[in-house]
Amino acid sequence: MPVLELKDVAKEYRQGRVRVQALRGINFRVDQGEFLSIAGPSGSGKTTLLNLVGCLDVPTEGSIRLEGRELSQQTKTQLAETRREKLGFIFQSYNLIPVLTAFENVAFPLELMRHLSRREIRERVEQIMEEVDLVEHMHRRPSELSGGQQQRTAIARALVKEPAMVLADEPTANLDSDNGGAILSLMWQLNQEKGTTFLFSTHDPMVMEYACRLVTLRDGQITEDERRNGHVPGSA
Amino acid sequence: MNLVRIALRNLGRTKSRTALSLVSIAVGVMVVILFKGVIDGVWDQLVTGTIRFSSGHVRIVDPEYLLKEQLMSLYYPVDADVANQAASVSGVVAASPRIRFSGLISRENQADGVMVTGFDPRREEPVSQMSRYLTGRYMERGAREAVVGGSLLRKQGLTVGDRFTLVFNTAFGSMRGYTLEIVGRVDSGYAWLDEQLFVDLGLAQAMLEMPGEATEVLVMGSSQRETKALVSALQAGISDRGELSFVPWHSASEMMELMSLAQVIYFVIYLVVLALAAFVVVNTMVMIVAERIREIGMLAALGLSGGQILRLFLYEGTVLGVLGSLVGGLLGGVLLRVLSTTGITMDGMDTIDPQYFITPTIYPVFSWTLLLLMMGAGVVVTMAAVWLPARRAARLEPTQALRGEV
Known part of the structure; x- marks a missing residue:
């Protein structure tokens, strides 16, 4: 069973009196463990697609299934629950909660899930912090961390609940190339080790280089869906 | 739990803004506590004075007397024995017959108008407790003696032990x-009280040629809250005396009725003062929501429901409300406690009609109930003020919020 399946998905917006067809006839599926990048110029529909897949919005037409569950008919509360239980998000500008420490930021999604004990939460957070190499800094607040450290915290937060899929919107856009490369390398490594499915929206050639599948959008339609070997860190 | 933690820490993000909100709520709660304490003091004085000196819990009069009371007519008396009958009615603590009339104090070439009340000190004391203010002694039964208000004595240049002549009209219109x-x-x-003259009821009856009669009977029950039942009991117990009016204390004067209405108006004013204080909180919360749009989007992306986002902002508002109300309640409570002992002397209060029983010094009423009620009102009004911006945050579309669009 695919992790994600989109059939004839369309999304139309109204901007004042003008109707904008952001996506039309989108069909594709994502399998478990894919490291997939959605590329395309500005206005091609990347962010809209990511929003639909991330349960932040619903399609005007078509069907989106996440782990076999139909999303297009879900209520707002059900969509919030799906985001809480099934999805991890990584944003361009990190979007950490500024008043919480790195540790607390990572623990936050687990606390929302409510079925874990404090000890389990602590163990899982400590483990993921070790994996993203932030143990030394985990009791600092975001303002006391560098951009790269903040994005690693965001990655830990996305992965700590072992989601069905991690959605990353331009995750390297605010980082210099060294930090961007390090972050991509980390996500690649986690994808390989844990088999977590990653779906990126990007214009960054480096991200595309890492992707083992590149879906290109133009004017709201898929123009190319290329499967590749992807980049193995250190092999370039 | 984590939402409460975030809410608490969020308050520390802009300390000056949080402090401003706290100060505004604290000042609002403090002002309302002091204001309500003073109003309660005025009300307490008015009610106590009216009941003890003018109306009792219930006043029994002839219906015609009620219509012509301003003239202090002696033509519509009630039988003084009505007081004995009233005293035997269940729920009655005391009943005092009185004769109220006007006269002139005549000294040398001068004659000044004066109000006179004739009562039996023994029966009057449980009603008016006048002995608390008395220097010297009460008049003996039937004796040609008087107790005089201090202000009147000063005006007349008299003192205890002096003699004077009281000129008046009898019930038959002849002057004596x-x-x-x-x-x-x-x-x-x-x-x-301080501008009146008091004589013994027996003497007044003899002077005015009104044997066995009174112009009114003041009846005291166990509590002013029981007045309605007391009126019913008196009406049932004194049904053989012809037509009598049983006037409850709250109908004793226009001022009493106005004050009852004013209590409702003041309640609205308290809420308005608190709402004005909460306006600063509304402003703060609107700014906070606008500043944290992307954060709200991120929280929604993490899976927080609209209800949880609403709660997050409500918690912030509640903490502001609780802390502000605590500080305001503490300051207001301490000040009110002090003022309730020292009193507040206000210029111009002595120009208010004496029948309204308001003294120049008002003693605000301190009560824990008032304190807790106003602190509670502070919290509730703040939460209500926070509700709209919080609901706005909760209703934001996650995609819209992530783009930073309000």
């Missing part, structure tokens, strides 16, 4: 003069 000895003085702070 009695020379009375001053045996006591009353200094209560109430102009109504």
Whole structure:
């Protein structure tokens, strides 16, 4: 069973009196463990697609299934629950909660899930912090961390609940190339080790280089869906 | 739990703004506590004075007397024995028959108008407790003696032990003069009392040719809250005396009725003062929501429901409300406690009609109930003020919020 399946998905917006067809006839599926990048110029529909897949919005037409569950008919509360239980998000500008420490930021999604004990939460957070190499800094607040450290915290937060899929919107856009490369390398490594499915929206050639599948959008339609070997860190 | 933690820490993000909100709520709660305490003090004084000196819990009069009371007519008396009958009615603690009339104090070439009340000190004491303000002694039964208000004594240049002549009209309209000895003085702070003259009821009946009669009977029950039942009991117990009016204390004067209405208006004013204080909180919360749009989007992306986002902002508002109300309640409570002992002397209060029983010094009423009620109101009004911006945050579309669009 695919992790994600989109059939004839369309999304139309109204901007004042003008109707904008952001996506039309989108069909594709994502399998478990894919490291997939959605590329395309500005206005091609990347962010809209990511929003639909991330349960932040619903399609005007078509069907989106996440782990076999139909999303297009879900209520707002059900969509919030799906985001809480099934999805991890990584944003361009990190979007950490500024008043919480790195540790607390990572623990936050687990606390929302409510079925874990404090000890389990602590163990899982400590483990993921070790994996993203932030143990030394985990009791600092975001303002006391560098951009790269903040994005690693965001990655830990996305992965700590072992989601069905991690959605990353331009995750390297605010980082210099060294930090961007390090972050991509980390996500690649986690994808390989844990088999977590990653779906990126990007214009960054480096991200595309890492992707083992590149879906290109133009004017709201898929123009190319290329499967590749992807980049193995250190092999370039 | 984590939402409460975030809410608490969020308050520390802009300390000056949080402090401003706290100060505004604290000042609002403090002002309302002090204001309500003073109003309660005025109300308490008005009610206590009216009941004890003018109306009792219930006043029994002839219906015609009620219509012509301003004239202090002696033509519509009630049988003084009505007081004995009333005293035997269940729920009655005391009943005092009185004769109220006007006269002139005549000294040398001068004659000044004066109000006179004739009562039996023994029966009057449980009603008015006038002995608290009395220097000297009460008048003896039937003796040509008087107790005089301190202000009146000053105006007349008289003192205890002096004699003066009281000129008055009898119930039959003939003019008479009695020379009375001053045996006591009353200094209560109430102009109504301090400018009056008091004689024994038996003497008044003889002077006015009204044997066995009174112009009114004041009845005291166990509590002013029981007045309605007391009126019913008196009506049932004194049904053989012809037509009588049983006037409850709250109908004793226009001021009482106005004050009852004013209590409702003041309640609205308290809420308005608190709402004005909460306006600063609304402003703060609107700014906070606008500043944290992307954060709200991120929280929604993490899976927080609209209800949880609403709660997050409500918690912030509640903490502001609780802390502000605590500080305001503490300051207001301490100030009110002090003022309730020292009193507040206000210029111009002595120009208010003496029948309204308001003294120049008002003693605000301190009560824990008032304190807790106003602190609770502070919290509720703040939460209500926070509700709209919080709901706005909760209703934002996650995609819209992530783009930073309000």
